[in-house]
Amino acid sequence: MDARPENPAFVLPARNTCAITSRGTPVPSEAPLNAPHHNLLCPVCARRTTDDGLLLECPADHERTLLRVEYAAKGFTPDLARTGLFRYRDWLPVRRELPGAGGTVMYRSIGLAEFLGLRNLWIAFNGYWPERGCTLETGTFKELEAYSVLARLPDDPPTLVVSSAGNTAVAFAVLASRCHVPCVIVVPAGGLGALMLREPPAPWVRLIALEQADYSDAIDFADSLSRALGGRLEGGTRNVARRAGLATVLLAAIEALPRMPDFYFQAVGSGAGAIGVHEAARRLVEAGLAETPPRLMLCQNAAMAPLYDAWRGTRTRQAHLTAPPQVFAPELTNRHPPYGTRGGVRDCLVESAGDMLVADRTAADAARALFADMEHIDIEPAAAVAVACLRQSVADGTVPRDATVLLNITGGGRRRIAEQALLSPAAPVSVVPAADWRSGEPPVGLLRNCAVLQ
Numbered sequence: 001m002d003a004r005p006e007n008p009a010f011v012l013p014a015r016n017t018c019a020i021t022s023r024g025t026p027v028p029s030e031a032p033l034n035a036p037h038h039n040l041l042c043p044v045c046a047r048r049t050t051d052d053g054l055l056l057e058c059p060a061d062h063e064r065t066l067l068r069v070e071y072a073a074k075g076f077t078p079d080l081a082r083t084g085l086f087r088y089r090d091w092l093p094v095r096r097e098l099p100g101a102g103g104t105v106m107y108r109s110i111g112l113a114e115f116l117g118l119r120n121l122w123i124a125f126n127g128y129w130p131e132r133g134c135t136l137e138t139g140t141f142k143e144l145e146a147y148s149v150l151a152r153l154p155d156d157p158p159t160l161v162v163s164s165a166g167n168t169a170v171a172f173a174v175l176a177s178r179c180h181v182p183c184v185i186v187v188p189a190g191g192l193g194a195l196m197l198r199e200p201p202a203p204w205v206r207l208i209a210l211e212q213a214d215y216s217d218a219i220d221f222a223d224s225l226s227r228a229l230g231g232r233l234e235g236g237t238r239n240v241a242r243r244a245g246l247a248t249v250l251l252a253a254i255e256a257l258p259r260m261p262d263f264y265f266q267a268v269g270s271g272a273g274a275i276g277v278h279e280a281a282r283r284l285v286e287a288g289l290a291e292t293p294p295r296l297m298l299c300q301n302a303a304m305a306p307l308y309d310a311w312r313g314t315r316t317r318q319a320h321l322t323a324p325p326q327v328f329a330p331e332l333t334n335r336h337p338p339y340g341t342r343g344g345v346r347d348c349l350v351e352s353a354g355d356m357l358v359a360d361r362t363a364a365d366a367a368r369a370l371f372a373d374m375e376h377i378d379i380e381p382a383a384a385v386a387v388a389c390l391r392q393s394v395a396d397g398t399v400p401r402d403a404t405v406l407l408n409i410t411g412g413g414r415r416r417i418a419e420q421a422l423l424s425p426a427a428p429v430s431v432v433p434a435a436d437w438r439s440g441e442p443p444v445g446l447l448r449n450c451a452v453l454q
């Protein structure tokens with residue numbers, strides 16, 4: 001029975017009623033959550049809103065801002081009986097749990113730490129590394145956000161439209177299939193190589209690839225497609241659940257580390273993870289677990305670094321019309337990240353005394369090999385960019401050798417996944433020629449194909 005209190009936003013389904021949709025067999029919920037749970041707050045006009053599971057922005061007419069979440073639980077109360085990201089369900093804007101969710105694995109580095117000369121280097125590993133208990137089956141921390149976003153949705157949601165450079169697409173293709181959520185996923189065709197799946201997506205999931213497009217083009221096309229379909233945008237950084245899911249990295253860290261880290265290193269594209277981590281850090285400070293948030297040290301490709309450029313004021317972002325081919329980690333190339341938005345990357349950098357960093361292909365390549373040698377696991381290109389930036393920051397004295405450092409390995413173990421599972425290129429994929437997506441209007445055939453999901 002679904003014993004619903006009056007305010008649906010504060011209601012979470014009872015055990016075994018995790019039916020996100022009425023399509024097919026519902027996924028069983030692992031455990032009930034306790035109500036009341038959370039609310040949304042606009043930091044500009046202070047409007048409090050019931051969370052309908054989809055809202056991305058304050059409806060009032062004022063400057064752009066990221067909504068915040070107010071949780072009923074003010075203290076840090078992980079569920080010690082659980083593993084995976086729902087261990088932190090009290091600080092996740094969700095209305096259900098989904099079974100099988102993995103989480104971040106924390107460990108203190110020995111090999112890389114000794115190589116760099118750091119005494120307190122902690123690694124937040126997100127990926128597939130079963131010997132360490134890390135079982136994110138799609139290989140990156142994007143799986144955390146996909147779980148969190150899907151767990152936030154209302155029952156029987158409209159078609160969710162997601163844009164991705166690649167890794168988010170894999171996570172949503174797998175989990176939306178499993179959770180019976182109608183979902184359209186838009187990627188640049190150049191990202192298709194990373195879209196390797198164990199099995200084809202379910203019939204209620206559509207994959208769309210844009211020829212000659214980059215990540216920012218995919219974001220724009222997803223917007224017009226969502227409007228034409230009457231679906232709802234997943235929303236990227238604007239989605240409170242995406243940020244909160246990614247922020248569980250810091251919550252895992254605060255349980256494992258003796259103290260709040262001094263520095264937090266992460267590669268960023270839109271900055272959703274970094275913003276989420278800073279929001280969680282503020283919450284931990286308010287809960288009395290730390291005095292200050294960690295300094296955000298955010299890392300991008302030297303060849304194309306919109307956030308770095310905005311922060312340093314070195315180039316205008318207009319210079320980046322397309323991702324140059326030499327970019328090492330294409331997922332870090334969002335040309336329109338929420339930099340100046342209230343609560344966005346700039347605010348988080350200022351509040352945390354953080355900095356933007358870059359690494360070139362040579363440094364990132366070397367860092368990837370170094371990590372494999374020292375920590376004995378393969379890592380994704382974006383994570384290698386972060387390792388390279390950490391290495392440089394230690395070398396130039398920015399990071400003292402006795403500092404407590406948290407390094408977010410945002411993806412790794414994909415080689416292990418490939419060894420243990422038969423992966424195939426995602427199919428079917430609807431490929432949209434450049435002339436069609438550049439027109440701004442989604443092709444009629446594509447709309448018809450996606451409309452059947454409704």
Ligand SMILES: [Zn+2]
Pocket residue numbers: 042043044045046047058059060062
């Ligand atoms: Zn507002």
